[in-house]
Amino acid sequence: MSKLDLYKVFCKVAKSSSFSQAAKDLYMTQPAVSQAIMQLERELDTRLFTRTPKGVSLTNEGSLLYEYANSAMNLIHVGEEKILEFKNLTTGELKIGVGDTISRYFLLPYLEAFHNRYPNIKFKIVNGTTLEICGIIKSGEVDIGVCNFPLADPALETRPCMDIQDIFVCGEKFTELLSAPVSLEEVAQHPLIFLETKSNSRRYVEDYMLSQGIKISPDFELGSHHLLLEFAKINLGVACVTKEFSREFLDKGVVHEVQLTQEIPKRSIGVCFLKSVSLSPASMKFVEILESRELNQ
Structure with missing residues (x-):
């Protein structure tokens, strides 16, 4: 053999x-x-x-x-x-690694547009953190990942697709944070609600605050962006969330954005895949739709 x-x-x-x-x-x-x-x-x-x-x-x-x-x-x-599947897209499977929050607030319209155009391509969606997604891309379990940037991995090609802004939100109890812009130091003096430490989003904000000389020790560490908003809504603390994914709560007025004297630098959501392996035709088409932000059928 x-x-x-x-x-x-x-x-x-x-x-x-x-x-x-x-x-x-x-x-x-x-x-x-x-x-x-x-x-x-x-x-x-x-x-x-x-x-x-x-x-x-x-x-x-x-x-x-x-x-x-x-x-x-x-x-x-x-x-x-x-x-x-090289010659056409009449059959095949598109395997995507993505987190729950990005699936819900960013990816769904693109999945719909792709499915309407190529109805015979099956989807396999694997959920995980950015670190976990990088691992399953390298093992060949998924074709592409859609995750939070920045992402530094020499084996992966990264292409930003959408800018996002990290903000702090709170409920009615923390009115002293809402009357005028406040510093990050002032925010850090209140009970903090963050994603768990393995989250790329958490690490980005925490690293930025450390660069400003602010060390945090959150009172609550959660595994879901939606839970961050729910905890802030009932006044358990000040939550660090993604503004673009919090529109529903902000528009309804159940949580309020804390205006900062200096905004946290924007970051992005993007698609990543192995540099050493050619993308399948289905993956290439999907990446094109993501990069063009094209949602027309």
């Missing part, structure tokens, strides 16, 4: 934790699967699986190898799919 075939067998056994199940999935005999694993272990001079009465489990060395082999197999699979 070729080295590629050996790794295909290895990944299938690792996923199923069973030689017999892997043999069924690969339409091979169980002895052939066992022989393939033995051959790979000989070539690597490393034991990859521990045999048990219930099946097999990866050794530490096997787990390390699987992390890389599985990513490689996913990328190969992506490459094969892109060849098949």
